[in-house]
Amino acid sequence: MTGQRQPGWLRVTDETPPSGAPTPSVTVAGAVARTRATLFDALTDALDLPGHFGRNWDALADVLADRLDVGPLTLEVTEAGLLLADEPPGQLGTLLDVVGGVSAGAREPVRLVLRDTPQRLPALRDRLAAVLGGCGVAVSPRA
Structure with missing residues (x-):
């Protein structure tokens, strides 16, 4: 995904998630989603995906689009600096492409x-900027 600014559907923060958020959300720990395979496993559990989920990027786009037919969704990743950390950088870019494409349609x-500690946010921002075509990645300020 390339572009001049951070997409509106992406938030990077070190804030604690608010309780009683109005938009249904699912949480995945980046520590258990360090590879594409473990990310798909974690999302299968978190989203209660059907057994026929293909565990690939196209299948993820399809199930997210289907899920959004019934209402809004927030995907939260804790320890986000570890998300897809054991994969080539392009895999994080592909995840962002999938979410962005689903968001657009x-x-x-x-x-x-994407949530992480203040100490790990700079490295996460750098990874995101690299796959977002060098644009700056803002960290949401604390309330």
Whole structure:
């Protein structure tokens, strides 16, 4: 995914998730999603995906689009600096492409919230900027 600015559906933060968020959300720990295979496993569990989920990027786009037909969704990744950390950088870019593509065509909004500690956010921002075509990645300020 390339572009001049951070997409509106992406949030990078060190804030604690708010309780009682109005948009249904699912949480995946980056520590258990260091590879594409483990990310698909974690999303299968978190989203209660069907057994026929193909565990590839196209299948993920399809199931996210289907899920958004019933309402908005926030995907939260804790320890986000570890997300796809054992994969080539392009895999993180592909994940962002999938979420961005689904966001562009969905009736309901999807958000990807990447949470980590203040100490690990600079490295995460650098990884994101590299796959977002060098654009700056803002970290949401604390309330």
